[in-house]
Amino acid sequence: MKQFFHGKIENWSDWGCVFQSIPAFDGLIREIFRREALPCSGISNLTPGTNAVFRVGDYVIKIFFPMESGLDPLPDFQNEAAVCGRLADLDVPMPRLVAQGEIQDSYHFYYLISEYFRGQEAGNFLSTASREQKLDFIQQLQRLLQLLNRPADGLIAPVDLLDRAVNNPRLDKLPSSLAKEMRQRARSLLLSPRVLVHGDLTGENLLVDRNGRLAVIDCADACLAPSWYELAPLVIELFRCDAELLRAFSEGNPLPFLKQTLDSLCLHDFGASLLLELQKREKIKFTHLEEVEKFLLGRVS
Numbered sequence: 001m002k003q004f005f006h007g008k009i010e011n012w013s014d015w016g017c018v019f020q021s022i023p024a025f026d027g028l029i030r031e032i033f034r035r036e037a038l039p040c041s042g043i044s045n046l047t048p049g050t051n052a053v054f055r056v057g058d059y060v061i062k063i064f065f066p067m068e069s070g071l072d073p074l075p076d077f078q079n080e081a082a083v084c085g086r087l088a089d090l091d092v093p094m095p096r097l098v099a100q101g102e103i104q105d106s107y108h109f110y111y112l113i114s115e116y117f118r119g120q121e122a123g124n125f126l127s128t129a130s131r132e133q134k135l136d137f138i139q140q141l142q143r144l145l146q147l148l149n150r151p152a153d154g155l156i157a158p159v160d161l162l163d164r165a166v167n168n169p170r171l172d173k174l175p176s177s178l179a180k181e182m183r184q185r186a187r188s189l190l191l192s193p194r195v196l197v198h199g200d201l202t203g204e205n206l207l208v209d210r211n212g213r214l215a216v217i218d219c220a221d222a223c224l225a226p227s228w229y230e231l232a233p234l235v236i237e238l239f240r241c242d243a244e245l246l247r248a249f250s251e252g253n254p255l256p257f258l259k260q261t262l263d264s265l266c267l268h269d270f271g272a273s274l275l276l277e278l279q280k281r282e283k284i285k286f287t288h289l290e291e292v293e294k295f296l297l298g299r300v301s
Contacts, residue, residue: 004031004103005025005027005028005109009065009107011070012071015065019048019065022044025043025054026043028063029056031105032101032103032113036099038059038113039058040056041056042056043056046060047121047204049218050065050220051064051065052064058115059113060115062080062111063111064076064110076220079220080219080220081112082155083155083196084114084219086155086196087147087148091147092147092216093215094117095116095215097113098113117207117217118210119207120208121203121204121208122203122238123237123240126240126242126245134244134245134248137245138248138249140212141206141214141249142249144216148196148197149227150195151194151196152195152196152224153224155196156223161229161267162186162187162189162267165186165266165267165271170269170273171183173273174286178286178288182265182266182272183266185262185263185266186267189263189267191225191226191267193226194224195227196224197224197226197227197229197230198219198221198230199222199233200221201216201230201234203238205217228260228264231264232261232268234249235261235296236265236277236278237277240281241278241282241296243299246296254301257300258297258300262289262293262296266289282295
């Protein structure tokens with residue numbers, strides 16, 4: 001039997017070495033597009049994430065890590081496919097999902113194919129945006145969140161948010177005093193009502209076309225959570241704590257916004273990683289939540 005994928009995957013390290021390799025995936029991608037009756041040309045890399053993502057002409061294909069990597073890809077595949085379908089029904093601006101499926105080759109791969117959105121990553125756009133462009137971006141983002149953050153019981157498997165937050169191994173990279181306070185705050189949070197959240201609204205997962213129109217991509221981290229769960233990646237990574245963006249988004253109510261941002265950092269799966277990123281970028285060190293609060297308050301007020 002002909003093999004279309006050319007690479008070896010026996011663990012997560014192997015996947016990390018091969019998941020951006022066009023030579024490894026070229027034959028597999030062409031076979032998938034043949035089966036889906038889609039034109040296949042010009043395979044190129046896109047911003048790397050967890051899965052193998054490539055641009056193929058007017059399309060984007062995401063190929064999920066196989067079982068041999070050490071993780072089960074099926075929950076992530078089912079989760080993202082279901083969320084993409086729901087967001088399309090809600091008219092959330094995003095590239096249209098064209099095909100989804102699985103292929104048995106040397107490994108069992110799941111895949112999603114969507115239209116390619118012609119635009120730039122929001123992080124790059126905001127780094128040079130004028131004040132007017134930033135305000136328009138915020139207004140679009142708020143409308144997008146109003147569409148997205150709606151009840152969706154039964155759409156995807158529920159996650160034990162509190163258990164994941166309290167036992168998150170990423171907290172071990174923070175000072176013990178800060179990690180302890182984040183666990184304590186997470187235990188005190190009211191986690192209802194829960195709505196559908198994207199969960200990873202970063203500068204890479206929001207795109208802006210040449211007319212300034214916004215679109216969201218990559219729903220792999222979507223879950224059912226309080227709407228404020230969105231704030232941690234949004235504030236730290238998308239906005240990069242930019243004062244104009246924070247003030248526009250908080251709409252003159254900095255204290256409730258700040259409280260929910262801290263709540264999000266303590267509950268979010270990547271809250272600790274975002275704080276480490278912020279410390280490195282700003283050349284500061286946090287040992288207590290009060291210091292994080294003071295820093296953010298200085299930006300938003």
